[in-house]
Amino acid sequence: QVQLQESGPGLVKPSETLSLTCAVSGYSISSGYYWGWIRQPPGKGLEWIGSIYHSGSTYYNPSLKSRVTISVDTSKNQFSLKLSSVTAADTAVYYCARHHDDGSGSYYNGWFDPWGQGTLVTVSS
Amino acid sequence: SYELTQPPSVSVSPGQTARITCSGDALPKQYAYWYQQKPGQAPVLVIYKDSERPSGIPERFSGSSSGTTVTLTISGVQAEDEADYYCQSADSSVVFGGGTKLTVL
Numbered sequence: 001q002v003q004l005q006e007s008g009p010g011l012v013k014p015s016e017t018l019s020l021t022c023a024v025s026g027y028s029i030s031s032g033y034y035w036g037w038i039r040q041p042p043g044k045g046l047e048w049i050g051s052i053y054h055s056g057s058t059y060y061n062p063s064l065k066s067r068v069t070i071s072v073d074t075s076k077n078q079f080s081l082k083l084s085s086v087t088a089a090d091t092a093v094y095y096c097a098r099h100h101d102d103g104s105g106s107y108y109n110g111w112f113d114p115w116g117q118g119t120l121v122t123v124s125s
Numbered sequence: 126s127y128e129l130t131q132p133p134s135v136s137v138s139p140g141q142t143a144r145i146t147c148s149g150d151a152l153p154k155q156y157a158y159w160y161q162q163k164p165g166q167a168p169v170l171v172i173y174k175d176s177e178r179p180s181g182i183p184e185r186f187s188g189s190s191s192g193t194t195v196t197l198t199i200s201g202v203q204a205e206d207e208a209d210y211y212c213q214s215a216d217s218s219v220v221f222g223g224g225t226k227l228t229v230l
Contacts, residue, residue, distance in 0.1 A: 003159055005144055022190065036219075038221075045211065045221060045222070045223045045224045046160075046168065046211055046213075046221040046224070047221065048218070048219035048220070054146055056148075058208055061218060061219070062126075062218060063126070095168070097153070100173075102174060106215075108215035108216075108217060108218050108219045109155065109156060109215055111173045111174075111213065112158075112168075112170065112213070113158075113169075113170040113215060114170075115167040115169070115177065116167065117166075118167050125179040
């Protein structure tokens with residue numbers, strides 16, 4: 001059974017870069033699927049950040065695109081998120097998840113399952 | 126930007142039927158997905174492709190679609206179903222609804 005686990009600093013200073021890693025077990029990333037990042041500010045709803053295909057193609061939320069980089073390391077079976085120039089508005093629980101394709105060939109037509117447990121990242125000096 | 130609209134809250138008594146709606150202009154041509162999120166936990170997929178139920182999800186969870194509205198129906202609601210529910214779809218990008226808090230009275 002596929003399991004995902006996020007890791008990274010829980011506290012980041014304003015203007016710095018947030019870096020998180022998602023370790024995948026029970027499935028080889030290089031075998032397929034998209035892999036995504038979603039965040040949830042405290043007490044608020046879910047926001048898709050971006051996804052990466054197992055081949056390395058990336059897709060980002062237009063509202064975050066200028067600050068986001070997602071990469072994959074198939075040798076370690078993990079993928080990573082970098083979000084630059086963070087502010088307090090980036091404080092959130094960050095989740096990674098396997099991103100399924102509905103068969104249409106468009107990355108955005110799909111669902112997320114399973115999810116990691118999430119990790120809280122606070123942006124504060 | 127594209128938006129999916131959900132009611133902020135729905136309340137039902139145990140054993141009754143809960144219906145949570147999600148509206149969006151692109152829903153007639155895009156699938157919708159539903160997630161359940163309990164406090165302090167990660168979201169869990171309960172419906173995919175409008176009406177398909179993943180393995181392990183109870184049969185009381187069902188989904189339907191009509192025009193610009195999709196609906197998550199929970200039949201015979203149990204106390205354990207109290208949670209936030211989010212719809213998700215797309216219109217050239219991935220979009221989540223604002224979430225609906227289901228309260229079991």
